[in-house]
Amino acid sequence: MGEKDMEMKTPDTISEQHPGHDVASGEVWCLQLDKPFSLWSTLGISFSVTSTPLAVGTYLSVVIGVGGSPVFFYGYILAVCLDMCICASLAEMAAQYPHSSGQIYWTAKLAPRGHGRGLSYLVGWLTAAGYFFWTSAALLISSQLIWALVQICHPTFITLPWHFYVGYFAVGVFTLFPNIPFFKWYPQFLKGLVIYINAGALFVLIVLLVRAKPKQSSDYVFKAFVNQTGWSSNGVVFFLGLLPGLTAVNGFDSAAHMAEELPRPERQVPQVMFISALASAASGLPMILVYMFCITKPDNLLNPVGGQPVIQLMVDSLESFPLTIVGSLVFITCFLCASVTMMTTFSRIWWSLARDGGVPFSPFMARISGRWKVPVNSVCFSAFACILIGLLKLGSATALNAILGTAVLCIFASYGIPILCSLIGKRTGFSTAHYFNLGHMFEERATDSGLRVRVFTPEVATQDPLPVGVYFHSGGWASGNIEAEEATCIHVAVQVPSIIIAVAYRLAPEFKAPAAHNDAVDALIWAWKNVSGLGGDRTRLFTIGGSAGGNLAISVVLKTLDQEINVTGIVAIVPVTVHPDGVPSKHRSAYKSYAESVATPVINRTSMDIFFENYGAAPTDPSIFLLCNPRIGELPPTYLVSCTADPLRDDARLFKQELDNHKVPNKITEYEGMPHYFWIFPQLKQRAQFLEDLVNGIWFILGQ
Template structure:
């Protein structure tokens, strides 16, 4: 196995100025040409990863449990719209960064290029750990949701069966092994699988949409969907309820950087990465809106969603609304396949983040984690570590489902935090890195405005994501997201003192005073 240590000695060169490649396309500032990884992904396969990471048309249904008592349908719909508008500002800001600095380290590398030189190394290290933690939690959450959907299907077919915690964990572990295979043994066919996945998600969503519209009766009124505010949270202010109910939209249109971590496996990353980021976000936004409306209009028994089959309200909705066991089974299978595939793509993203952080010396056993297999040209050690780590955190399900769900809820906090730092650094440097010609050029005025809106929005929602959904606060409903983020910071701090303080290195192609 070849060793990519991450101290600037690996087979990669960084271009400090813009240029053109042999085909005449512009190469972004800081564009990378990595020898270690094979160029396995192109525009459509990378789009398959980015689109399926969130799988918005289907995944948005899994947030029904949040909306039922937290504002109801109006918050679910209008909260999605508000969140999407501001999240697209973040996406545009990050896409421009990816065009200028295409690199598999994503926001870690962007921070190293944009932060004041005195703070670049420390901030880059922090961003790297926040990004890795966010996708680690997100990957584990997808494993869990998939296992819940599977046992919801079992309960549809066998209503008297009650799954135990260890049932969920064994299924959770099996999903991890399933996600491992396309990322290793069957990686040769992975890009083709990703192209088909985009088609599957959209066709599956269309099938669910038509099925619910045809079969559900009676449908909800427009007043229920757009006006009937439901506050069962214990919070006296409806404004507070609206803001804490933004979670579906914040989570659904997110993960913009997933394509950025594939940069060194794409032939033209300075163009393809920002294209994938923005196309995926816009497509997800458009696909999510009609699905939300269909879900809301087709709820026939809102009370059942508070205690749904398998913990998944979308399954309960289909059972209540489709009035058919075979159709409910088919609909649930569509969701199971979607989330099983999303588990694969999220594992891919997490492994590339962990590998790139290891390459820079930012994790324990960095040299081991950063190795590329000579036979497969894949970071096998990082891939196996990722599956093992996700499997270990899943053990919390055996002791406390509340604890695991609370930790996984911190994924959005970590990822948003990792977005805010490079965008803020861009503003502090007065966008000087964007003065040279580059693809996806927002321009000085628009770029500054979008960067500023993004940072303010992230700070704003960061506060609300730390609020508990329900009062009075108990051990069961407490929001543990801040504690989970604190644990991430603690672990990264310990690793810094023991290992990374001397080993962590990030190259800087642009020198600043």
């Protein structure tokens, strides 16, 4: 094995990470990528891919006879509105499932069971094809701009088709250098791209407004509809004219394909998506107006110098050789950078497909160079494929329109499939907390006494009544809220599946003991009365809560034993069951965790003292500190959770002893070395195990 191409097996494939989902995956060999990119360098890729404020000028030849300026302007606004909706949907997927495969992986996660494999393959090839054609278009536009500059400097020079291919080939080779040998400095270079593109656009905007005379009328810009397409319907022409807007604000997934080279992709990728899309949309609109008002010789745009109408626009409107040269260099530099970032994105898509066995010669394509720390084989293949298609006659507006049109269709199809899968699945794939959240699966209700509750109802195929859980949040009876634990409620609702009623009980110190416990009783009674109306099953009602909420989940059952309420089971997660000053004598020797927890993370002995003081309950009150309660033996099956680095560790252990003594069916899961409520930290690998164990624990108390 050579030093430059070291190999080691990847730790997992998509299917291994997420068993039970059908995905296009296979075993390949590769090193893991480094994480050299930041939010700003990734923003440089995303913004440069479209280069909207400058790139909209290259679409003049597309729109000049397809609706004219009004379609360009109004179509852009409509297209941007649609683009932002798509961006929002994809940003949520990126927040929930950060992965370098982007929409390929999202499709695998969101597709109906049994269809993920085929659909992920389809989306993979649509994505690859879209960026293949889009990268080819960037290379072609760069070549056209270069030869347009040559013609400006040498008016008698006549460009031939092979000239365009030479330029096309040279730009394709050029893209390899930042992506392979100079990759070490590439992220730093990208940080300045957003500034450069907007500064270049500002220069073009100013010189055009100052130099262009006479300017077009407002009627020309906003009203003069032009139809030279051959279509009799102006409506059809309007929709054809949406192409520039759809292309100019696009490429939202370019950031997603860099996920494994970012330190915090679950936050940074959605941020880049939105910042880039908003910046592109906002900067493109004024540039469209400037371009259209500053057209002084419209007929010349139909046969522009070098095949690029924006260069012809500057020649006609600036009437200054130096300014035209500088303006042309701004565009050339911009599109060379866009070609490089397009190649980066295309190569990462191809690499991610290869890593999961989705392309021919996957092990070879997935290999990461030990020297450059990049997928060199995928980068070289991407460049070679784009250069090869350039052998076709590409140097025409017709060819450019065809390439851009194909790219847009493929890319938007790759966006549409995971979005459609999400809608078909009623968004049940978004069952855990994520940075960017588009919506909720709950409704706000109130009990008879006005207590606020939030009802989480999953979308399920069955019409049978679901189990119902009454959920009490954590916070030492003095803090916390149902919003903070929404992710856990959604997870339980979706994965069990069940209806979850989260309770916003009153908090100390404003409301002292037993206010929270009385609210818990109020909520349970309301749930019991309304189970059927909520679509729930009265025979499968359970209580669930964490920390102080775990205490409430047990206490509320004990408080209602003499009422006609049948609670099937209890889930008490790291519950408070005893006050340190009220530990029964038989348990004192075993009650050690409180004294040991002087500096434990999340909560410690000091923070628990504050909670106890704020709530103000008597240390030996058996309705609150449940280890002292004489009716423990009447409890239903109970599932307990404890953590060894938690002052409440022995609360759960000792309560289990009492349940065992009273022959109450129970089960406990203890997490070694974990602090209180560790699952709120998404970076901990034990979090996934906790969520799985939690669902299994609920099935246990329900007798499933």
